[in-house]
Amino acid sequence: MLVANTDLNVRSGPGTSYTILGLLKADQTAEITGISPDGRWWQINFPGAVGGRGWVAEQYTSAENTANVPIVQTQPLPAQPTPTPQPTATPVVITEWRGEYYNNPNMSGDPVVIRNDSSINFNWGTGAPAAGIGPDNFSVRWSRTINFAAGTYRFKATVDDGVLLWLDDKLIIDQWHDSSTTTYAADIYLTDGLHTVKMAYYERGSDAVAQLT
Template identity: 45%
Template sequence: MRSRFWPRLFVFILLVVMVLPLPAAAQGADAGWIAEYWPNRNLDRAPVVRALVPDLNINWGLGSPDDLPVDNFSARFTRQVTFPGGPVRFFARSDDGIRLWVDNALLIDRWTDHPAQETYTAGAQLAPGTYTIRVEYYEHLDRAEIHVWWQAIPPEQQGAWTAQYWANQNLAGDPVLTTQVTEVNFQWGRGSPAPVVPSDHFSARFTRTVTLLGGDYRFFARADDGVRLWLDGWLVIDQWRVGPATVFQGDFEDVGAGDHTIRVEYFEQTGDAVLQVWWQRINAGAAVPGEEPWRGAYFANRDLTGQPVVVTQDPAIDYDWGTGAPYASLPADNFSVRWTKTVFMPSGDYEFIAEADDGVRVWLDGWLVINNWTDGPARISRGVFRRVGAGPHTLTVEYYEHTGVASISFRWHRLP
């Protein structure tokens, strides 16, 4: 007669392992995210997988986390983060539903099926201390991805705006309300800014003076419906249209150090009303407007194996080394390079273009867009990625040189 003791003991050990908490070191402040996964969309019953993830910038594509179905799963991510105090803006982009809490305050609530085409934001004024950030997520069908990040609102964005509101959507006549607001970060939903302002067919103008460092700046506006933004009278964003909440951006190069006037105009037609505005300095100079440098890792072999010989910050991928080598510590033949960077992209369809001698590969958020990993003279390779969601995306370019001439250039653009 077969004994039932060992199968029962195995099941008991498995259950104990599943319910054991993560190590204490993993639960300390700023130690990463504690991830819990469920094989259903409702975080129902006990999680079947627990793990640590360093950051929430995950694109599973048509796949899923280990040991979970590719559709109809959910997750909870928890992290202890210490903030120095002051206003903080939180961002989330996902496919499908997402919720974000700071301690027990629900800041972002988009618990619906939707593609990762929109970045949701919310601000919070935090006292110095350690906070629990909790994110819940579910995947229904098709693609699965989640991106969560935050940034302190810099001092130049913390001053008061003069806000004027009109009871029409054309900023016509005299405003019915003039007040001061600390930031342009509103999600009125189907409500209105104030009792004297209607919930539909209203407009607003926000004006303030800010002190900026010299350099190139990128301005963002998320609006439902129309929005326009000026810097010192120059129109930077012009999206005076009716449509759902969408993130728009505009760049202004060579901004001089000193005081500058920002003006934002907005109108709401019907339905939900949303307006959020922020900006960031993207370049202290003007060598490569609007872009942070690439991190380049150079290897003394064709396979990107082992430790890189040289690690650099490259302003662009546009090199023609001829029959030479990128650096004296590298061979002229049989070397390889991996470049990575994170870029902010508006939603849309994108074409990526690489010209290389010899092999080249390009990924967007882990998805292979260009794959021409073969020897050959300089030739152009193209790849298209459709329905890119607005927000930060990771680009990876890999290249190898076999023999003879070595060259590579890479660029991309949004398709009309």
């Protein structure tokens, strides 16, 4: 016979990985019917369980008259299946323009598609720019670092609908509004060396055009 020293989970086997069958409340008694081979779990009479038996942790009980309690062998729990390895996404190699494509017109959230674009020279018409992106109400952010010789450069963006263009974080074209196909231009002097060009674009509806020269 044993007495529970605290509220105890009664389990289907001798270990915490086994299913909980019920509760043996503090000071409640139970008849001992066996002990686990490691001596850490008592098997007890537990009405309502399959076979009328359950298991409680020995360390949370007080027991007496246990000299002749039989050792009970139990079937080990089935091994957990090995998880099937999931394929990892192939990293995107960016060598030219990094294009980040969003399925909304304001570049919010994470991009649906990230890819290498050899140039910004797109006339999608009424089609979609990429898989997973709708033909309307999408946006794109392009970025690239380019080595320039010193001099004054003219940048021209032809878009339908809106566009923003930065050179080294300086906004040089600010035309973030709906429009038919329109070309915007800006002149800027660049020193010799590397400069970062960023272009943001959104398409509201109908034809979609995004070009930078």
